Amino acid sequence: MSDQQQDRDTDPDDRLDALGRRLHGLDRTARASQSAQREPAPMGRALQLGVDIAAGVGVGAFIGLMLDRLLATGPWLMIVFLFVGFAAGVRNVIRRASEFGVEDEAKNLDIGDEN
Amino acid sequence: MAQEHSPLEQFEIHPIIDLSFAGVDASFTNSSLFMVLVVGLLTLFTISATRGSALVPGRGQAMLEMAYEFIAAMVRDNAGRDAKPFFPFVFTLFMFVLGSNVMGMIPGSFTVTSHIAVTFALAALVFVGVTLLGFIKNGAKFLKLFAPSGVPLALLPLIILIELVSYMSRPISLSVRLFANMLAGHIMLKVFAGFVISLGSLGAIGVAAAVMPFALNVVLTGLEFLVAFLQAYVFAILTCVYLHDALHPEH
Numbered sequence: 606m607s608d609q610q611q612d613r614d615t616d617p618d619d620r621l622d623a624l625g626r627r628l629h630g631l632d633r634t635a636r637a638s639q640s641a642q643r644e645p646a647p648m649g650r651a652l653q654l655g656v657d658i659a660a661g662v663g664v665g666a667f668i669g670l671m672l673d674r675l676l677a678t679g680p681w682l683m684i685v686f687l688f689v690g691f692a693a694g695v696r697n698v699i700r701r702a703s704e705f706g707v708e709d710e711a712k713n714l715d716i717g718d719e720n
Numbered sequence: 721m722a723q724e725h726s727p728l729e730q731f732e733i734h735p736i737i738d739l740s741f742a743g744v745d746a747s748f749t750n751s752s753l754f755m756v757l758v759v760g761l762l763t764l765f766t767i768s769a770t771r772g773s774a775l776v777p778g779r780g781q782a783m784l785e786m787a788y789e790f791i792a793a794m795v796r797d798n799a800g801r802d803a804k805p806f807f808p809f810v811f812t813l814f815m816f817v818l819g820s821n822v823m824g825m826i827p828g829s830f831t832v833t834s835h836i837a838v839t840f841a842l843a844a845l846v847f848v849g850v851t852l853l854g855f856i857k858n859g860a861k862f863l864k865l866f867a868p869s870g871v872p873l874a875l876l877p878l879i880i881l882i883e884l885v886s887y888m889s890r891p892i893s894l895s896v897r898l899f900a901n902m903l904a905g906h907i908m909l910k911v912f913a914g915f916v917i918s919l920g921s922l923g924a925i926g927v928a929a930a931v932m933p934f935a936l937n938v939v940l941t942g943l944e945f946l947v948a949f950l951q952a953y954v955f956a957i958l959t960c961v962y963l964h965d966a967l968h969p970e971h
Contacts, residue, residue, distance in 0.1 A: 653897060653954065660893035665885050686885070693885035697893065700886075704961075 657701055658694035665690015727910035731834055731903070751838070754830045758819040787815070791956065798960035799967065806963055809849075813842065814956035821902060821948030825941070833951075834902040836895060843895035846959050854966035865969040894958055901951050905944045912937045 669686030673679065735747035769780035777785055791811045795803055799810075817833060824831025832838050854862040866883040867876060912933045919930035 656893050656897045656900070657889075660889040660896060661886060664889040664892055668885065668888070689881055690885055690889075692882045693889055696882055696886045697889060 654698050654701060657697040658691075661692075661694025661697055662687065662690045665693060727907050727914060730830070730906060730910060733835075750830050751832055751835065754820070754823060754832050755838075758816065758823050758832065761823075762815050762819050787811075794957055795960055795963075798957055799963040802967060803960070803963050810956055810959055810963075813846075813959060814952055817842070817898065817955050818949065818952035821952055822945070824902065824906065825944060825948060831902055831906055833898055834906055836899045839895040839899040840891065842898075842955075843891040846894065846962060847891040850959075850962045850966045853963070854969060857967060858969055862966070862969045865965060869970075890962065894955065898951050898955055901947055905940075905947055909937060909940055909944065912940065 665686045665688075666683060668690070669683035672682045672686070676682070733749045733751055735749050736753060737748040739746045739748060765780065766784060769778075769784040772778065772781065774781065788811070791814055792807060795807050795810055799806065820832040820838075823829055824834065854865070866880050866887065868879065868883075871879050915933035916930045916937070919926045919933065922929075
C-alpha cells in the first residue's frame with residue numbers, strides 16, 4: 606500500500622491535525638530566527654532607558670510646581686517631588702530592564718526547546 | 721547659500737487654508753495635509769491589497785498580511801489573549817506612526833511625528849483610553865496597580881506616590897521618545913547635507929572633502945529608515961504593555 610493511499614484512508618481531520626503540527630513547528634523555528642534579528646540594538650535600549658528616567662523627573666517636578674502654586678508652599682513641594690520623580694524614573698528603568706531580562710530568558714528557553 | 725536654509729526649516733508649520741472655530745485657530749496646515757495624505761495612502765493601500773484576497777498573495781497583499789501577523793503576534797504576546805478586541809486600535813496606531821515616519825523620509829516632505837503636539841496627542845489618547853479601560857474592566861481593583869503586593873505597610877504611602885508618578889510619566893516618555901528620535905534624525909540629515917554644500921563651494925579640495933559627509937548621509941538615511949520602523953514598533957509594543965496592565969492590574 607503506497608503512502609498516498611494510506612493518506613486517503615485515514616480521517617481527513619487527523620491529516621489536518623498532522624499538517625497543523627508540522628506548520629506549527631516550522632512557524633516556531635521561523636519566529637525564533639526572526640526575533641533574533643528584530644531585537645533592538647543595545648544602544649537603542651540604553652537611549653530608551655534615558656527617556657524613561659527623564660520623563661519621571663520631569664513629571665515629578667511638574668506635579669511639585671503645580672502643587673506649590675496651588676498651596677503656596679514655596680519651593681518645598683517641588684523639591685520633594687523632584688526626588689519622588691527621580692525614584693519613579695528609576696522604577697520605570699527597573700521595570701523596563703526586567704522586561705528585557707524576561708525577553709532574553711524566553712528566547713533562550715525557546716532555542717533550548719528546539720534542540 | 722547654506723546659511724539661508726536653517727536645518728530647522730523643514731519643521732515649520734504653514735497654514736494652507738485659514739480656519740478658526742470660536743476664536744480657536746484651526747487652520748488646515750501642511751502638517752494636517754500630510755496627516756490626511758498618510759491616512760489616505762494607508763487606506764488606499766489596505767483596500768487595494770485586500771480587494772483580490774487571493775489564496776496565493778501578491779506583493780501588496782503579502783506585505784499587508786505580514787504587518788497584520790506582526791501586530792497580531794505582538795498584541796497576543798504582550799497584552800494577552802483577551803486583548804484581541806484592541807487589535808484594530810494597535811494596528812491603526814502602528815500603521816499611522818510607521819506611515820508618517822516613512823513619509824517623512826521622502827525628501828521635501830513633512831514629518832508629522834517630529835512634532836510633540838502630534839505624538840503627545842497620540843500618547844494622551846493611549847493613556848486616557850487605557851486608564852478608563854482599567855477602571856471599567858476592574859473597577860476599584862485597578863488601583864492595585866499602584867500598590868504592589870508584599871510591600872511593608874510603613875513604606876506603602878511612599879511606594880504608592882512613586883508608582884503614581886511613574887504611571888503619570890508614561891505618556892511623556894512615550895511621546896518624547898518618538899518625537900525626539902524623528903526630530904534629531906531629520907536635523908542630523910539636514911546638517912550633514914549642509915556640510916556637503918558648503919564644502920563643495922570651496923573648490924577641488926572642498927569637493928574631495930565633501931565625499932565624507934555625503935557618504936555619512938547615505939549611511940544615516942539607512943539608519944533613519946530603521947529608526948522609523950523601530951519607533952513605530954516601540955510605540956505599538958508599549959501600548960500593548962499598558963493594555964496588559966489595564967486588563968491584569970494584579971501582576
